[in-house]
Amino acid sequence: MQPNVYTNKKIFLKLENPIMSEHATQVETKEPLNKSNIISFWMIILVFALPPIAAYFMYYSGMMPDGRMNKGTLVQAQQFPDIKLHTIKDNQAFTLKSNQGKWTLMLLADSSCDDLCKKNIYLMRQVKTSLGKDSHNTERLLIMKDSATSSMFNEFLKDYSKMPIVTGNTNDMKMLETFLQTIANEDTKNKVFIIDPFGKVMMHYASELQPKDLLSDLKRLILVNSNDVATNTQ
Incomplete structure (x- = not known):
């Protein structure tokens, strides 16, 4: 056992x-x-x-x-006013949602757009072109206080057919101008404003626009924004 x-x-x-x-x-x-x-x-x-x-x-x-x-004047970002806009060329409704996801270079002009106004319209196009492969991240926008533009100015605008040119009724245009004056804390004549991809006005530049300054800021903004998007999609 x-x-x-x-x-x-x-x-x-x-x-x-x-x-x-x-x-x-x-x-x-x-x-x-x-x-x-x-x-x-x-x-x-x-x-x-x-x-x-x-x-x-x-x-x-x-x-x-x-x-x-930053080269431009940075302001506390504020949502673009909820106003009705339409294209001058074909009277089609226009909203900033058309530019959603892009940085918008905006200029508010009156019917007597002077030489400095025309120069800044030209410089906005040059800056967008200078962004190269990142140019698709930006859009231009010319807002006219009224649609009674001169034949000479209309001739000038023929070279900018890819840029949305819009206007609105008198009350909405006054509301927009007051809004921009509050942001810029001064006259808005010939000033270029930057609107972020979410429709918020966040920066503006002096009437004597320095294209290198605008280009420098845009490159940095696009870079920061693309890094953020890339991180969120990881």
């Missing part, structure tokens, strides 16, 4: 040890593996999230290093 007891005990140990060994391995390796995965996950999130977050903060807080400050 004694040998049988010894044999049974031996068999029991053989059956028990593999189970205990496997269980011990799971206890020892499972926890460190999970911690490693969690750390790796947050490291990846930080790597992709910090650059655009930092860029937005530095840009909009005016804390960019010397030589990288």
